[in-house]
Amino acid sequence: xxxxxxxxxxxxxxRKVFKDPGIKVTNEMAAKDVEKxxxxxHLILISTIESEFRIKFKLKELIAMKNVGDLIxxxxxxI
Amino acid sequence: MKTxxxxxxxxxxxxxxxxxxxxxxxxxxKEFSYLVSNIKDLIEKEETKKGNLIGIIINDDIYTYSSIxxxxxSGNAYVPINPDNPIDRNINIIEQAGIKIILxxxxxxxxxxxxxxxxxxxxxxxxIENKIQPLVISDISxxxxxxxxxxxxxxxxxxxxxxxxxxxxxxxxxxxxxDYKINQNDGFLQMFDLTFDLSIMSYVIPxxxxxCVYPVPSNVIKYxxxxxxxxxxxxxxxxxxxxxxxxxxxxxxxxxxxxxxxxLFCGEALYDDIxxxxxxxxxxxxxxxxxxxxxxxxxxxxxxxxxxxxEKKSFNGIVSIGKPMNNVSAIIVDENLKILPDGEKxxxxxxxxxxxxxxxxxxxxxxxxxxxxxxKEKLFYRTGDICFIDEGGDFxxxxxxDNQIKVQGFRVELSEIEHHVRQITGLANVAAxxxxxxxxxxxxxxxxxxxxxDANKIHEYLKLKIPQYxxxxxxxxxPVFPLTSNGKINRKALLELIxxx
Numbered sequence: 226x227x228x229x230x231x232x233x234x235x236x237x238x239x240r241k242v243f244k245d246p247g248i249k250v251t252n253e254m255a256a257k258d259v260e261k262x263x264x265x266x267h268l269i270l271i272s273t274i275e276s277e278f279r280i281k282f283k284l285k286e287l288i289a290m291k292n293v294g295d296l297i298x299x300x301x302x303x304i
Numbered sequence: 305m306k307t308x309x310x311x312x313x314x315x316x317x318x319x320x321x322x323x324x325x326x327x328x329x330x331x332x333x334k335e336f337s338y339l340v341s342n343i344k345d346l347i348e349k350e351e352t353k354k355g356n357l358i359g360i361i362i363n364d365d366i367y368t369y370s371s372i373x374x375x376x377x378s379g380n381a382y383v384p385i386n387p388d389n390p391i392d393r394n395i396n397i398i399e400q401a402g403i404k405i406i407l408x409x410x411x412x413x414x415x416x417x418x419x420x421x422x423x424x425x426x427x428x429x430x431x432i433e434n435k436i437q438p439l440v441i442s443d444i445s446x447x448x449x450x451x452x453x454x455x456x457x458x459x460x461x462x463x464x465x466x467x468x469x470x471x472x473x474x475x476x477x478x479x480x481x482x483d484y485k486i487n488q489n490d491g492f493l494q495m496f497d498l499t500f501d502l503s504i505m506s507y508v509i510p511x512x513x514x515x516c517v518y519p520v521p522s523n524v525i526k527y528x529x530x531x532x533x534x535x536x537x538x539x540x541x542x543x544x545x546x547x548x549x550x551x552x553x554x555x556x557x558x559x560x561x562x563x564x565x566x567x568l569f570c571g572e573a574l575y576d577d578i579x580x581x582x583x584x585x586x587x588x589x590x591x592x593x594x595x596x597x598x599x600x601x602x603x604x605x606x607x608x609x610x611x612x613x614x615e616k617k618s619f620n621g622i623v624s625i626g627k628p629m630n631n632v633s634a635i636i637v638d639e640n641l642k643i644l645p646d647g648e649k650x651x652x653x654x655x656x657x658x659x660x661x662x663x664x665x666x667x668x669x670x671x672x673x674x675x676x677x678x679x680k681e682k683l684f685y686r687t688g689d690i691c692f693i694d695e696g697g698d699f700x701x702x703x704x705x706d707n708q709i710k711v712q713g714f715r716v717e718l719s720e721i722e723h724h725v726r727q728i729t730g731l732a733n734v735a736a737x738x739x740x741x742x743x744x745x746x747x748x749x750x751x752x753x754x755x756x757x758d759a760n761k762i763h764e765y766l767k768l769k770i771p772q773y774x775x776x777x778x779x780x781x782x783p784v785f786p787l788t789s790n791g792k793i794n795r796k797a798l799l800e801l802i803x804x805x
Contacts (some may be wrong), residue, residue, distance in 0.1 A: 254635045256525055263526075263772065264527050284555035
């Protein structure tokens with residue numbers, strides 16, 4: 226699966242988790258750019274990504290992720 | 305004020321030790337006291353009288369922490385203002401408190417335009433220098449306030465809780481009588497918003513002993529930030545809200561914090577099963593469940609969790625809140641404010657030197673919440689928490705008497721949310737319903753009866769009125785509200801509706 230496919234799938238997940246049909250992820254996007262992106266939605270986002278892509282993140286990987294670009298890379302390296 | 309003397313002493317005794325680690329940078333006690341002293345001079349130039357309330361715009365920087373102490377050392381009291389909260393709410397707080405001077409390290413144009421307010425930009429005038437500057441404690445009565453915090457108010461207006469210098473000193477005194485083995489070599493986690501009084505323990509206690517404070521940056525996801533700081537800096541003392549544990553729970557297998565010696569929880573119910581799992585992650589730590597409302601200064605009951613007594617010392621899965629600290633007394637009363645015998649459930653009431661003298665300019669609320677037992681002088685505060693005293697004399701927590709809930713440790717009056725929804729919709733029947741999600745965190749769902757307009761309008765309005773953590777995760781309109789047999793909104797039926805969807 227290449228990064229474009231990951232990005233497309235992530236868009237669908239973000240729209241569902243943040244209940245915002247207009248949201249479009251970019252590499253630079255970070256929690257501060259999305260109004261509802263707090264601890265609670267982060268947990269739901271990560272667990273949705275884990276089940277949709279059938280992967281598992283380690284806590285250290287989550288800490289190292291500074292933006293959506295890091296997230297896409299981490300997903301791509303696991304699938 | 306004894307607490308300030310302790311902090312002054314730390315600055316003199318440990319000038320080269322680190323006091324804070326903020327945004328990847330350490331600040332020594334010498335640098336901290338230099339800043340405190342300079343900001344104090346700045347305040348005293350503006351305000352020659354003492355005993356005023358001075359606002360601080362809270363930011364993630366050394367200026368904010370130094371300003372808190374500059375205000376206290378100058379004989380004034382501080383009111384923290386979170387710039388991320390809605391401007392309406394902040395203006396309401398500033399006006400209620402009658403604040404004339406506000407300290408900030410970053411410009412907030414909306415507040416600067418407020419005509420009665422003078423903002424002092426501290427980062428312009430106070431360069432950080434590594435010079436010794438002796439701290440002077442201004443002489444003022446300990447009956448004067450140290451700080452004024454605002455919590456959720458059921459009438460839609462934030463409620464002010466003033467805490468005197470004496471009350472804060474009493475907390476610090478009770479804290480050290482708990483016999484923690486801590487000294488200047490310890491590292492303290494500070495994970496709280498500075499408008500939340502648990503933050504005060506997290507920075508005042510380490511500064512009293514010359515230890516280092518590690519605030520969690522506000523621009524990262526909180527639970528990952530908490531873990532990152534704890535692991536990287538080998539934190540030894542951490543006070544957290546239990547909801548951090550429900551966020552970290554999926555990763556407990558990866559977590560081993562061997563340096564942590566004290567793991568305290570406050571602000572929400574701590575569940576025995578999760579405390580048990582956490583104890584495996586922190587094999588060398590004492591897990592302590594502490595309890596206390598802002599009205600009784602930070603916390604005032606403590607329980608040392610022990611796996612051996614798990615079953616005996618939990619009620620409905622919630623860990624006991626233990627016994628009152630030294631300067632506090634706690635009783636359980638019935639609805640007529642008569643003391644109940646041990647084992648019977650009733651409302652927990654608190655008394656002692658840690659208690660506030662009453663809500664800020666709110667006589668009505670004070671009549672409801674404070675009383676004198678058998679007409680004796682001692683004032684008691686009604687917490688609204690239902691508890692009973694177990695066979696060992698420990699207090700067991702059973703729930704709330706009213707519609708107050710906790711979201712990630714923050715107090716939320718559901719009626720405050722409902723009040724604002726009524727204002728914008730003009731509808732009488734609205735209900736904010738809390739639900740604990742599958743991760744163990746509380747989310748708020750909003751119902752409105754027969755609302756024809758766009759639900760987004762409500763959301764946008766609420767964003768202007770209440771902090772982020774109070775916002776409902778979902779808003780739905782239903783044609784007719786389910787009612788109970790006595791005609792009240794059937795909240796249980798609404799809860800079932802959320803679960804069905």
